[in-house]
Amino acid sequence: MKITILDGNPEKDRTGFYRYLNELVTGLQSDKHQVKTLTLRDMEIKFCTGCWSCWWGPTPGECVFKDESHTLCREYINSDFVIFASPVILGFTSALLKKTQDKLIPLLHPYIELVQGECHHKKRYDRYPGIGLILDTNSDTDEEDITVTTDMFHRFALNLKTELAFSLLTDQPVAEVQDAINRI
């Protein structure tokens, strides 16, 4: 599979997280996956301004700002699986990762359809990658934070035409992620 890791860690010197992701990449490669990491803190991705040019033109399907969200969208939609990885900061994934999620909106269509009896956006592409979540806890993180964050990613997956395959913590071995992905 083609796997993209979105590294949503804003702090360069968070060494445990860095080591975990390195180990994960090695593990996934040994399982014959093709892995690419996008280090979001090094990318120039502007905050979404809610202008909706990506939905109603002049540029349907892409952000009107020529930032690196174009690279992000290209890598995302052409992957079989995308891993969202982030430290838990004040009970949720980083602002860096959230900003990035907002910029995936061009991948959907503005038209609305009913999914599970609820309004959701229509597909723009024929297929969307599966997604998984990896969280790196801080000293103030508790179980409720993990549940709340995971539930929000289940909702995000529903809107992004996919399912959340797993939500795992970095204090668990990387083999857990490998197993979860290889079960797909």
Added chain:
Amino acid sequence: MRLTVFNGSPRGKQSNTKILMEHFSRGFTENTGNTVEVAYLNQTGETERYVELFKKAEHIILAFPLYTDAMPGIVKHFIEALTPAAGGKENPSIGFVIQSGFPEPIHSRFVARYMEKLAKRLGCPHTGTVIRGGVEGIQVQPPWMTRKLFRSFYRLGVGYAAAGRFNEEIIRKLTPRERMSFGRRLFFRLLNLTGLTNMFWNMKLKENNAFEKRFAHPFKEF
């Protein structure tokens, strides 16, 4: 009472959030010496100043639109900047207004849980959470369609001035049901067949000479 509104809409002063909060503020300041100050979180260069505003505030409302099933990136950016203020003993009270384009409140329930936990984490007494769906169209809808909604926000403001928190009865009326009723879903399906549900988007697409390109998938390599 002194209220500080943090407007978390990426559209800032052009936002639907601003319109809703203006109706709220009109009620909040009516017949009282109450004041409202507004900070627009889309001005990300002002974050330091906004953190100071937070520390000095008496009552806070954080209002934002739902973005990809959570708070917009700029709102999380601001929350992270509040880290040093977390747990302060004199922290202001905080209430939340979460609005969405999707009509159903169910979409916003998850981030609402996060926000209520955040209030605890920051050491801010929680004054309630208002959820309202179907807000996207309010700037193009005729007045008869928005009158009741704006009136409710005005009344929320009056109630907040009196009780220091959102009125639960009005909150309930703003979210009559979690999902659309069977009848409304059926109606939506029929309307969808006629293409009428896409009318707003099609109008905008045509205005921008982009209607023919509306199904573009510029990043597809498979």
